[in-house]
Amino acid sequence: MTDTVILRAARWVDIVTGTVHSPAVIVIEGNRIATINPSDEPVDATEIELGDVTLLPGLMDMELNLLIGGPGGPDGLPQPMHGVQDDPAYRTLRGGVNARTTLLAGFTTVRNLGLMVKTGGYLLDVALQRAIDQDWNQGPRIVPAGHAVTPYGGHLDPTVFQRLAPGVMPLSVAEGIANGVPDVRACVRYQIRHGAKVIKVSASGGVMSHSTSPGSQQYSDEELAAIADEAHRAGIRVAAHAVGDSAVVACIRAGIDCIEHGFLATDSTLQMMVDHGTFLVSTTYLTDAMAVERAAPELRKKAAEVFPQAKAMLPKAIAMGVKVACGTDAPAIPHGENAKELGALVNRGMTPIQALRAATTVSAELIQRDDDLGRLEAGYLADIIAVPGDPTTDIAATMDVRFVMKDGRVYKNV
Numbered sequence: 001m002t003d004t005v006i007l008r009a010a011r012w013v014d015i016v017t018g019t020v021h022s023p024a025v026i027v028i029e030g031n032r033i034a035t036i037n038p039s040d041e042p043v044d045a046t047e048i049e050l051g052d053v054t055l056l057p058g059l060m061d062m063e064l065n066l067l068i069g070g071p072g073g074p075d076g077l078p079q080p081m082h083g084v085q086d087d088p089a090y091r092t093l094r095g096g097v098n099a100r101t102t103l104l105a106g107f108t109t110v111r112n113l114g115l116m117v118k119t120g121g122y123l124l125d126v127a128l129q130r131a132i133d134q135d136w137n138q139g140p141r142i143v144p145a146g147h148a149v150t151p152y153g154g155h156l157d158p159t160v161f162q163r164l165a166p167g168v169m170p171l172s173v174a175e176g177i178a179n180g181v182p183d184v185r186a187c188v189r190y191q192i193r194h195g196a197k198v199i200k201v202s203a204s205g206g207v208m209s210h211s212t213s214p215g216s217q218q219y220s221d222e223e224l225a226a227i228a229d230e231a232h233r234a235g236i237r238v239a240a241h242a243v244g245d246s247a248v249v250a251c252i253r254a255g256i257d258c259i260e261h262g263f264l265a266t267d268s269t270l271q272m273m274v275d276h277g278t279f280l281v282s283t284t285y286l287t288d289a290m291a292v293e294r295a296a297p298e299l300r301k302k303a304a305e306v307f308p309q310a311k312a313m314l315p316k317a318i319a320m321g322v323k324v325a326c327g328t329d330a331p332a333i334p335h336g337e338n339a340k341e342l343g344a345l346v347n348r349g350m351t352p353i354q355a356l357r358a359a360t361t362v363s364a365e366l367i368q369r370d371d372d373l374g375r376l377e378a379g380y381l382a383d384i385i386a387v388p389g390d391p392t393t394d395i396a397a398t399m400d401v402r403f404v405m406k407d408g409r410v411y412k413n414v
Contacts, residue, residue, distance in 0.1 A: 004029050004045040005408070009386060012036065012055040015360050015375055018353040020392055024055045028382045031408035035378055048413070050386050053402055056356065057374050058108025058140075058383030060363035061338045062281045062327040063239075063260050066112055066142070067091050067124050069331020070098040088119045095128050099139025101336040104412050106401035108383040109141040109363070109373060111327075113239055113260065114148025114176070114200030116156045121174035123147070126195035138411060141383075143367050145200040145239070146191035147176030149184060149227060154218045155206035155241060163210045181226045184219070188230040198367075199231040201256070203240040204247035207302045208295060208332075214306050215244030215264055224254035237368070239281070243306065245269050252276050258366060260327065263287075263310035265317070273322045279366050281327035282314050285344035290332050315349040324350075325366045326359035339398040352395040382408040 005028040012024035027034040027042060071094065086094075102110060112125040125144035132139040150156040157177060159169055171177040178187035188199055203219055205212035212218060219227070224240075231238045237257040242248045245264045252259075252272050258279040259265075265273075273280060287307040292300050317324060328341045345355040364374030372381050386403035404412040 004042050006045045006047045009050040009055050010052045012376055015057060015357055020390055028408055031382055033378055033380050033382050050403055053386040053388055054390060056385050057360045057376055058385055058406060059106050059359040060109040061107045062111045062325045062363050062366060063113045063283055064110055064328055064330040066095040066098040067115060070094045070335055088122055088124055092124045092127060096137045098335040103138055103140045104404060105336045105338055106385040106404055107140050107338050108406040111143045111198055112145060114145045114156060116148050116158050118158055118169055123194045143197045145198045146196035148200040148202055149178055149187050150176050150202035151179050151218050152177055154202040155209045155211045156202040160209045160211045181222055184223050184227050185230045188227055192234050192236055199236055199238045201227050201240045203242040203251050204244040206243060207306050208299055214302055217247040217250055221250050224250055228255040252278050263306050265313055270317050270320050270322055274320055279323045279325050280317055281325050283327050283329040284314050284348055285341045286329050286332040287311055318349045323362055324358050325363045342395050342398050346395045353392050355395055
């Protein structure tokens with residue numbers, strides 16, 4: 001294959017304008033798009049004929065964790081979400097499988113938002129990102145967070161998912177457990193020192209952990225401000241797990257860039273997000289499809305109370321103009337089913353093109369890559385997928401990805 005590739009298909013989508021153009025002739029040189037539908041095509045190029053499909057930019061998932069969940073064991077059952085019996089090497093190897101599954105589903109860029117497992121201080125998602133970047137493994141472009149910064153007993157404290165007794169699994173600041181301003185600063189510095197490109201903080205309780213109530217603010221205003229300050233001085237953005245309204249407000253005031261979930265946010269808080277330009281990764285599909293029947297009764301009770309409120313919140317956020325980026329919280333839904341989030345966004349009030357933007361241009365802006373990711377445009381990286389039909393009228397087409405190119409390399413063509 002030469003350095004120049006021509007993709008031919010029936011259609012392509014201009015994400016910015018929402019226009020579907022026909023035909024699609026995209027010229028790729030190296031790992032970037034050179035031209036679209038040129039009047040003169042290069043003569044010495046490898047041609048790939050894709051037929052009756054629509055070309056889109058590679059999709060993006062702004063909240064997942066490749067290091068948990070994934071393929072089952074010998075009994076065929078899914079792996080436990082937070083299996084404490086898994087050592088870091090085994091977990092990272094399984095993360096490689098999850099990464100390939102995600103890429104082949106059409107998601108070429110992801111944020112791995114916060115390790116919440118014991119690793120001895122190793123940043124497994126950074127290691128996985130390096131292996132993919134060096135072409136040892138197939139997977140999406142990863143923006144790794146390292147360990148989630150959480151207070152002792154907070155939602156992302158690994159010991160609270162299985163209610164481990166005191167002292168059973170000691171955890172360090174390096175592994176995300178940080179209490180007080182000096183600790184949270186040290187914890188953020190550790191993650192950044194060892195390769196994190198985004199910081200994840202547990203700002204409130206959650207639904208699927210034996211921690212405080214979902215609405216409880218878990219870090220003080222001073223701790224949240226210190227986390228944001230430490231990350232921002234290093235040029236790193238901060239994402240906050242925040243379910244409760246008071247926690248969302250505290251995060252916005254602290255200058256945190258992105259709210260994950262935001263399920264209990266009130267109308268006035270959503271307006272604060274609009275006013276401050278705070279992003280929302282709503283992870284809304286899991287409120288429809290998460291396998292809560294496997295959870296303890298008290299966790300099922302929390303889900304029954306919180307999920308209906310989450311479903312009511314998102315249509316208001318969309319209507320008010322909150323910047324909503326696509327994120328699934330996989331494996332809260334299985335790895336590889338990420339596009340179901342787009343269908344859920346449409347069900348909550350987005351048009352299909354708005355949902356596509358949530359997974360492309362809005363996500364690219366969130367990770368500060370809107371100058372080279374999220375569009376089919378000359379000069380942008382050649383992250384291109386193909387789906388049947390017209391996804392601007394039928395978002396379900398994104399569940400049937402026929403072709404995947406990342407960084408100018410073809411990973412799937414069926």
